[in-house]
Amino acid sequence: MTLFILRRLGLGVVILFVVALMLFSLMHMIPGDPAVVALGSRSTPEMRLAFHQMMGLDRPFYEQLGLFVGRLSVGDLGVDVWSRRPVLTMIAEVLPHTVTLALASFAWAVALGVALGCLAVLYRGRWPDWMIGLFSIGFVAVPSFVVSLYTLLLFAVTLNWLPAIGAGEMTDPLGYLKALILPSFAIGIGWVGYVSRIVRAAMIEAMNEPYVRTLQSFGVAQRRVILRYALRQSMLSVLSVIAIGFGGLLTGSVFAEIVFSRPGLGKMTYDAVITRNFPVVMGTVMVTAALYVTCMILADILAAVLDPRVKRALQ
Amino acid sequence: MRKAQQKTQPVLEIEELSISYAGRPAVSNVDLTIQPGEIVGIIGESGSGKSTLAHSILGLLPPSAAVTGKSLSLAGTNLLGAGGSAFRSVRGPGAAMVFQNPMTTFSPLHRLGDQLTELLWRETNLSKEEKRERIVAVFKQVGLSNPVGRLSNYPFELSGGMLQRVAIAAALMMRPSLLIADEPTTALDVTMEAQILHLMRELRTEAGVAVLMISHHLGVIAEICDRVVVMYAGRVVEQGSVEAIFAQPTHPYTKALFACEPALIAPGLHRMPVIDHEALRTAREGRNMA
Amino acid sequence: MSEAISTMHVATGFNERRTFRIARTLRQVLSTPLGAIGLVLVVSITLVAILAPLIAPYSPTAISVTNRLAGPSVAHWLGTDQLGRDLFTRVILGTRTAMTVALVSLAAALAAAIPLGLIAGYGPRWLDGLLVLIFDSLSSLPMIMFGLAIVVLLGPGVSTVILVIVAYSVPSYARLVRAQTLSLKARDFIRAEQVMNASSLRILFVHLLPNVVGPLLILACLDISTVITLEAGLSFLGLGVKPQVPSWGNILSDGFAVIRNTPVPVLVGSVPIILATIGFTFFGEALRDALDPKLAKEKTA
Numbered sequence: 001m002t003l004f005i006l007r008r009l010g011l012g013v014v015i016l017f018v019v020a021l022m023l024f025s026l027m028h029m030i031p032g033d034p035a036v037v038a039l040g041s042r043s044t045p046e047m048r049l050a051f052h053q054m055m056g057l058d059r060p061f062y063e064q065l066g067l068f069v070g071r072l073s074v075g076d077l078g079v080d081v082w083s084r085r086p087v088l089t090m091i092a093e094v095l096p097h098t099v100t101l102a103l104a105s106f107a108w109a110v111a112l113g114v115a116l117g118c119l120a121v122l123y124r125g126r127w128p129d130w131m132i133g134l135f136s137i138g139f140v141a142v143p144s145f146v147v148s149l150y151t152l153l154l155f156a157v158t159l160n161w162l163p164a165i166g167a168g169e170m171t172d173p174l175g176y177l178k179a180l181i182l183p184s185f186a187i188g189i190g191w192v193g194y195v196s197r198i199v200r201a202a203m204i205e206a207m208n209e210p211y212v213r214t215l216q217s218f219g220v221a222q223r224r225v226i227l228r229y230a231l232r233q234s235m236l237s238v239l240s241v242i243a244i245g246f247g248g249l250l251t252g253s254v255f256a257e258i259v260f261s262r263p264g265l266g267k268m269t270y271d272a273v274i275t276r277n278f279p280v281v282m283g284t285v286m287v288t289a290a291l292y293v294t295c296m297i298l299a300d301i302l303a304a305v306l307d308p309r310v311k312r313a314l315q
Numbered sequence: 316m317r318k319a320q321q322k323t324q325p326v327l328e329i330e331e332l333s334i335s336y337a338g339r340p341a342v343s344n345v346d347l348t349i350q351p352g353e354i355v356g357i358i359g360e361s362g363s364g365k366s367t368l369a370h371s372i373l374g375l376l377p378p379s380a381a382v383t384g385k386s387l388s389l390a391g392t393n394l395l396g397a398g399g400s401a402f403r404s405v406r407g408p409g410a411a412m413v414f415q416n417p418m419t420t421f422s423p424l425h426r427l428g429d430q431l432t433e434l435l436w437r438e439t440n441l442s443k444e445e446k447r448e449r450i451v452a453v454f455k456q457v458g459l460s461n462p463v464g465r466l467s468n469y470p471f472e473l474s475g476g477m478l479q480r481v482a483i484a485a486a487l488m489m490r491p492s493l494l495i496a497d498e499p500t501t502a503l504d505v506t507m508e509a510q511i512l513h514l515m516r517e518l519r520t521e522a523g524v525a526v527l528m529i530s531h532h533l534g535v536i537a538e539i540c541d542r543v544v545v546m547y548a549g550r551v552v553e554q555g556s557v558e559a560i561f562a563q564p565t566h567p568y569t570k571a572l573f574a575c576e577p578a579l580i581a582p583g584l585h586r587m588p589v590i591d592h593e594a595l596r597t598a599r600e601g602r603n604m605a
Numbered sequence: 606m607s608e609a610i611s612t613m614h615v616a617t618g619f620n621e622r623r624t625f626r627i628a629r630t631l632r633q634v635l636s637t638p639l640g641a642i643g644l645v646l647v648v649s650i651t652l653v654a655i656l657a658p659l660i661a662p663y664s665p666t667a668i669s670v671t672n673r674l675a676g677p678s679v680a681h682w683l684g685t686d687q688l689g690r691d692l693f694t695r696v697i698l699g700t701r702t703a704m705t706v707a708l709v710s711l712a713a714a715l716a717a718a719i720p721l722g723l724i725a726g727y728g729p730r731w732l733d734g735l736l737v738l739i740f741d742s743l744s745s746l747p748m749i750m751f752g753l754a755i756v757v758l759l760g761p762g763v764s765t766v767i768l769v770i771v772a773y774s775v776p777s778y779a780r781l782v783r784a785q786t787l788s789l790k791a792r793d794f795i796r797a798e799q800v801m802n803a804s805s806l807r808i809l810f811v812h813l814l815p816n817v818v819g820p821l822l823i824l825a826c827l828d829i830s831t832v833i834t835l836e837a838g839l840s841f842l843g844l845g846v847k848p849q850v851p852s853w854g855n856i857l858s859d860g861f862a863v864i865r866n867t868p869v870p871v872l873v874g875s876v877p878i879i880l881a882t883i884g885f886t887f888f889g890e891a892l893r894d895a896l897d898p899k900l901a902k903e904k905t906a
Contacts, residue, residue, distance in 0.1 A: 018742035141882040143834040146875045153868050210419040217373055218434040219406035232424050250747040273757045281757045288750045309471050
């Protein structure tokens with residue numbers, strides 16, 4: 001089991017390395033001084049000099065890469081071009097907000113998605129199944145930032161039920177939660193349709209398994225067969241698909257943070273892009289990639305734990 | 316109460332049963348009666364309709380199957396044209412089934428103890444502990460080693476033979492009037508097959524359960540059945556006691572079946588016998604067998 | 606010489622079969638309600654994009670400060686934005702922006718992905734491994750983050766948007782081409798040994814491309830909705846096309862700024878995106894079902 005985890009971690013590290021490599025190459029492939037490329041034409045000579053020193057732009061390419069990787073492994077993501085604050089500190093400040101947002105959205109999507117998927121299977125072929133199907137297809141079509149805008153429009157502007165700006169303070173849990181509802185709902189709802197379709201399809205496939213016939217032959221109630229056995233079986237495929245979709249959640253959170261003016265990784269990256277603050281962007285991209293890869297690994301481990309056959313095979 | 320009924324009523328009574336899928340007949344005009352404590356075998360090739368017949372007894376056919384006939388009654392209850400709830404009431408105490416592939420009979424994600432406890436859903440007056448005791452008892456009855464340990468095993472941890480014993484145990488646990496075994500030994504090797512058949516003979520003696528054994532293998536039928544029903548192309552072509560049929564098969568198909576049995580073919584180099592379906596079809600139409 | 610003639614025969618025979626197949630596929634797509642809706646939407650959007658300058662009643666940059674944020678009226682069917690520009694015009698021209706960007710970037714992505722996939726499938730193992738690693742790494746990043754990284758280096762603008770879309774799309778197309786190449790390599794391996802090396806490559810093209818065109822087309826069609834969304838998203842962030850150039854994303858971001866005054870611009874900017882996404886998704890799925898009926902049967906089970 002530990003070997004399995006180690007292998008996944010190793011692959012994750014390799015992927016992160018490739019991402020860093022790609023960013024580096026991009027920086028160098030564009031003609032001109034990489035400092036100007038990264039920081040824009042409005043950057044001051046001091047900023048460019050500082051950038052040069054930080055990245056070691058005078059040295060050969062592989063040395064620069066090695067320097068970057070070396071700094072990464074000790075957690076040094078460089079410094080903000082304008083404020084000279086360490087990027088890592090800046091990220092650490094906003095990361096909790098993004099993570100809470102992503103988790104809350106995930107919770108919405110899974111809870112609603114699984115519930116709707118089960119409903120669709122329980123009433124298969126009848127009108128609830130139909131309605132849920134239509135709803136699912138419809139919501140896949142609406143991009144996350146549009147959903148955020150609509151949610152903002154409906155609940156904050158028109159109905160004025162919930163706050164529309166900011167995240168509140170962590171020290172005020174109730175206020176924080178109130179501010180979390182709309183953005184997480186906006187992101188999550190985009191995934192509910194997707195999740196419910198996957199759950200429905202996986203459960204229908206599970207219902208074709210031979211052991212379902214066994215259960216039926218002993219008179220076990222259909223509802224119980226679906227909810228206790230088919231659901232468990234379908235969770236395996238559902239989880240791996242959801243894990244892949246987690247990237248979509250991160251994407252959605254970027255837009256949601258901007259629309260709802262929440263502090264977070266996405267908003268910070270966006271602000272950095274506007275101000276040509278390349279080290280910050282580089283830092284956030286690496287952190288996001290690391291988060292993403294971690295989720296993949298966790299999903300793989302979770303799948304292994306849930307299926308006792310895989311778990312036994314790994315031990 | 317059940318003993319008294321057994322003296323008067325057949326366990327299973329099927330009259331003129333026909334089953335078809337979208338107009339294509341799978342079973343045509345079958346009569347079958349099983350008395351309490353009998354072991355009846357149905358023999359036929361794949362596609363003869365024997366499995367379909369077995370599944371129809373418990374209503375396990377897909378919704379596209381059209382079931383018609385004069386009667387289909389299990390332990391006195393008429394199930395022809397019945398809905399899901401009627402079948403649910405007989406599944407288990409009326410008849411319990413053992414399927415062909417023991418490896419896929421149970422859910423791979425739940426422990427066997429939990430699954431069998433699930434199957435005892437009817438016994439609302441029993442506590443979880445009491446249910447476990449009943450399962451352990453029936454595990455012992457089918458000859459499983461370490462019965463208590465088996466409760467926490469997952470299906471993939473057991474061999475095919477052991478899993479089939481668990482399946483038989485599950486069926487017995489319901490104290491059914493009829494045990495339907497759909498080719499229970501086809502997926503097992505010869506030694507395991509011998510053990511399972513031996514087990515079934517013992518169970519008939521000890522528990523008085525009637526058994527409907529489906530097989531395509533003459534040897535299995537010969538081993539444990541009292542009566543045999545020969546099916547071909549959805550019809551019953553011959554039935555009678557095992558001794559009578561084996562000694563004197565009358566129908567051309569039965570004769571062909573015996574001729575093809577490897578154990579009955581004399582050693583030596585000669586052409587393998589083949590069942591001539593064309594000849595059988597014309598013979599059937601000629602004879603106008605119902 | 607005889608080979609040249611035989612390939613020509615194959616080509617013409619194939620073309621004839623292809624036109625018949627297109628008609629049949631279209632009919633099948635129209636037979637399902639979702640497919641019909643998708644086709645109608647796709648065709649309408651394409652028509653609007655092509656005819657945009659002819660349909661638009663006003664100039665997209667005609668500012669009228671006195672007429673800002675007017676609601677829908679006879680003169681302005683969808684009202685005006687915060688600079689008094691007619692929203693209907695901007696939406697129509699935004700269609701053209703969306704479709705142009707989508708088609709150009711998809712074409713570029715395909716142009717890059719097909720050779721990459723071929724090299725990965727046909728070339729040495731180490732190169733294949735390297736390319737697959739790059740594909741996996743690219744697709745393991747949320748596209749918006751990598752997109753933002755590209756934007757910070759290249760500056761906002763249409764070409765950046767196209768590059769981001771290409772970077773996002775190439776891995777999945779290349780993987781498809783690679784898979785087809787691998788399976789074909791296994792199959793034609795024996796034949797390739799018997800024939801000269803040069804023509805084995807030609808066989809690869811004659812056999813590979815037809816096999817791969819279908820799935821690629823479906824993938825591209827389903828992808829168009831994502832691409833349009835990506836362009837709109839980047840424009841919404843102000844990182845896409847220039848603010849004067851009409852784009853659905855621009856309309857949305859302008860609308861977002863005035864969302865507390867009037868919801869009209871936000872609604873006006875978002876509905877086309879939704880329609881386009883629905884249209885291309887439905888059409889793409891119906892196309893997939895039509896071209897591979899085996900998959901369709903599994904879906905309806």
